[in-house]
Each structure stands twice: as structure tokens, then as C-alpha cells.
Amino acid sequence: MALGRLSKRCASSLYESSKGVLCGFLHSGWRSSCVQVKRHLLTEDVIKLQDFQLKKLAAVHLIEGTQGHFVQRFNEKLQRKDMILQDDLKRLLHLCQTPDDMGVAREAIYRYHSENPNVAYGEFIFGPLFMRLCFELGFEEMAAAAITDTTLKGFFNDTTSFNICINMLFLKGAYEDALEVLRTMQIYNIVLNKATLILAFGICYKLNTPESYKICISLIEESQTKGRLVPRHAYCFGIALALQQNDTAMAQCLFSRIINTEGRLCKNLKVLTLAMSGEVEEVSSVLMAATSRKAPALIRKQEFSQEVVDYVRVHCGDRPDRTEMNQILSRLEQAGQVIQLTLDDLLCHTPDVKAKLFPQMGDTRRTKSRQTSTLLNSALLSE
Numbered sequence: 001m002a003l004g005r006l007s008k009r010c011a012s013s014l015y016e017s018s019k020g021v022l023c024g025f026l027h028s029g030w031r032s033s034c035v036q037v038k039r040h041l042l043t044e045d046v047i048k049l050q051d052f053q054l055k056k057l058a059a060v061h062l063i064e065g066t067q068g069h070f071v072q073r074f075n076e077k078l079q080r081k082d083m084i085l086q087d088d089l090k091r092l093l094h095l096c097q098t099p100d101d102m103g104v105a106r107e108a109i110y111r112y113h114s115e116n117p118n119v120a121y122g123e124f125i126f127g128p129l130f131m132r133l134c135f136e137l138g139f140e141e142m143a144a145a146a147i148t149d150t151t152l153k154g155f156f157n158d159t160t161s162f163n164i165c166i167n168m169l170f171l172k173g174a175y176e177d178a179l180e181v182l183r184t185m186q187i188y189n190i191v192l193n194k195a196t197l198i199l200a201f202g203i204c205y206k207l208n209t210p211e212s213y214k215i216c217i218s219l220i221e222e223s224q225t226k227g228r229l230v231p232r233h234a235y236c237f238g239i240a241l242a243l244q245q246n247d248t249a250m251a252q253c254l255f256s257r258i259i260n261t262e263g264r265l266c267k268n269l270k271v272l273t274l275a276m277s278g279e280v281e282e283v284s285s286v287l288m289a290a291t292s293r294k295a296p297a298l299i300r301k302q303e304f305s306q307e308v309v310d311y312v313r314v315h316c317g318d319r320p321d322r323t324e325m326n327q328i329l330s331r332l333e334q335a336g337q338v339i340q341l342t343l344d345d346l347l348c349h350t351p352d353v354k355a356k357l358f359p360q361m362g363d364t365r366r367t368k369s370r371q372t373s374t375l376l377n378s379a380l381l382s383e
Contacts, residue, residue: 042167052132059094067095084112113155127161140168148184166199201237248277265346291331
């Protein structure tokens with residue numbers, strides 16, 4: 001497996017001597033920002049938190065009494081060791097609101113799994129539901145403990161559960177824990193999809209250690225061997241990590257595998273890679289093209305991070321043609337093409353998707369009634 005073994009070729013390439021190191025403001029600024037900035041990478045169409053919240057709203061209308069009463073009655077069933085029914089567990093996981101409720105939910109999934117060891121092969125998969133509940137209420141530690149507990153092996157038998165859990169840990173900056181969940185995912189032979197690769201590469205980038213770099217390269221090699229498509233965003237994390245590990249050759253190699261490099265993130269990574277490789281003329285060429293005024297007015301001009309521009313100015317401005325380089329950079333600044341977002345900001349940006357209209361809790365009863373009538377028969381019986 002990629003996280004447990006590494007090829008000799010990968011190991012040898014990782015320990016080749018590098019020509020230089022990140023220094024000056026970039027050394028302290030970029031690397032410190034990699035620790036401070038904590039964002040999630042999955043889009044709403046993967047997490048589906050809004051759908052989950054809609055189902056929670058429907059669940060409130062389905063029960064008799066209050067949410068607290070239902071959870072209390074469910075807890076009493078647990079104490080009596082009554083059989084846990086599938087529909088009751090669904091409602092419980094849609095009604096939890098407090099830490100005490102989550103304690104009941106945790107015990108409930110353990111009991112349900114012990115009573116239904118083949119739950120993974122049933123019609124309903126509880127893993128994503130529990131993970132979305134943990135995500136909404138901020139119980140990432142409980143989520144990580146459950147998904148890595150061998151006692152629950154088979155309960156989380158889908159890629160989505162692992163992706164949401166890793167995303168939670170990434171958001172909280174718990175990168176080592178996220179890596180452990182990724183290891184568990186591979187041990188259980190859970191399929192790694194595009195979202196998983198983005199998360200995995202993002203974790204390795206955030207950790208920024210020789211070991212995480214090995215894992216990153218190994219995942220790339222494994223993906224190539226298995227014919228698995230590596231998303232552009234994942235490659236971008238790999239390039240940034242390679243630059244932090246002073247392996248500009250690997251950064252250029254990874255960049256060459258990206259089909260469409262016209263995006264803002266790719267352009268910034270290209271300039272930084274060229275600058276760190278000492279290819280000043282190429283840097284000038286890329287930046288000069290970005291200052292061209294021939295592009296139509298409606299076409300958004302290329303933007304560069306102030307961080308990248310400053311690096312170029314410091315490390316490429318001491319050449320004989322530094323006057324020309326400084327002029328190019330000045331034109332970019334005057335044209336408003338230099339932005340304050342850091343490279344880490346650009347890397348950890350979550351792509352926008354079409355947001356679904358989500359009703360506010362303060363909507364009228366009539367609105368809630370219409371929503372509920374369409375959800376009652378299906379919302380809690382599907383995932």
C-alpha cells in the first residue's frame with residue numbers, strides 16, 4: 001500500500017541533494033501560513049451538509065414530543081438492551097444536538113453494529129449520516145475514534161464516510177489524525193476517489209515533512225500504476241509540497257502532468273517553480289504575458305499572489321536584467337493584478353458549487369409544512 005511501502009526509485013529521488021532552500025520572507029511566511037490556515041477541501045455536493053440539515057428539520061416533525069424526549073427514550077432502550085431498529089437509529093442521528101445526545105448516538109452505533117454485523121450490505125449505509133452529524137456539531141475526535149476503531153469495522157465501509165472524516169480533521173488542523181484515518185482507509189481496502197486524493201495530498205502538504213513527502217510521491221506512483229486519475233488540485237498540493245521540500249525537479253515533473261494550467265493557482269505555482277529553479281527568463285516571459293493589454297476587456301486578467309511576486313523580486317531581481325523584471329512586477333501591481341491572498345490561501349480554497357436554497361429556521365409554519373410534506377416519506381429513508 002502507498003502508505004506502508006515505498007518504491008526504491010521514489011526513495012532515491014527524494015533524498016537527492018537540492019540546489020537551494022526557501023529563505024527570507026517565503027521561508028517564514030509561507031511555511032507559517034501552512035500551519036495557521038485551516039480550511040476544508042470538500043465541496044457541498046460531497047459533504048451534503050445542507051441536505052442533512054433539511055432531513056433534521058423533517059425529523060423534528062415526525063416525532064412525538066421534543067427531540068430531547070426522543071433521545072431520552074432511545075437511551076432507555078439502550079439501557080434495557082432492547083433491539084435497535086434501523087428507522088429509530090436514523091431518527092436518533094437526525095435529532096442529536098448536545099454532547100449528551102452524541103454520547104447516546106455513539107453507544108447506539110456500536111450496539112447496532114454488534115447486532116447487525118452485515119450492516120454494510122444492507123439497504124441503508126449509516127456511515128455518512130453519522131459523519132455528517134459529527135461534522136455539523138463539531139465532534140471530529142469522536143468521528144475519528146469511531147472510524148478507526150476495529151470494533152466498528154464494516155460500519156464505515158464507504159469512501160464518503162472516510163472523506164468527510166478526513167475533511168473534518170483537515171478543517172481542525174489535526175493533520176496527523178487525518179493521516180491515520182487515511183491509513184485505516186487503505187487497510188480496509190476502501191476505494192480512494194478524486195476527493196480522497198485531494199484530501200490526502202492536502203494533508204501531506206500541510207504536514208510538510210520528509211515522511212509526508214514520501215507518502216505524496218508514493219500515492220502519485222500508485223495512482224499511475226492503477227490508472228487512477230489524479231485531480232489537478234491534488235497535483236497542485238504535490239507541487240507546493242515539492243517546493244517546500246526543495247525538490248524543484250519533482251515540482252516541474254508534477255506540473256507537466258497537469259493538462260489545463262491556465263488557472264490562477266497553476267500560474268502562481270508555475271512562476272514560483274521557475275523562480276526557485278533559477279529560470280529567470282521563463283519567469284519574465286510568463287509575467288510579461290500576464291501584463292499584455294491585448295486580452296478582451298471581459299477576460300479576467302491573470303492574478304499573482306503578493307507572496308509570489310515578492311519572492312520573484314527578491315530572488316530574481318539581483319540579475320543583470322533586474323530592471324526589466326522590476327518594471328514587469330510594477331506593471332502587474334499598477335494593473336491590480338497582485339493580490340494579497342497567500343499561496344496557501346489559493347491552495348486551500350474550496351471550489352464553489354451551486355448552492356441549494358436552505359430554509360432558515362425562522363421561516364413560517366406554512367413553509368415548513370410544505371417542506372415537511374414532501375420529505376416525510378423519503379427524507380429519513382434515504383441517504
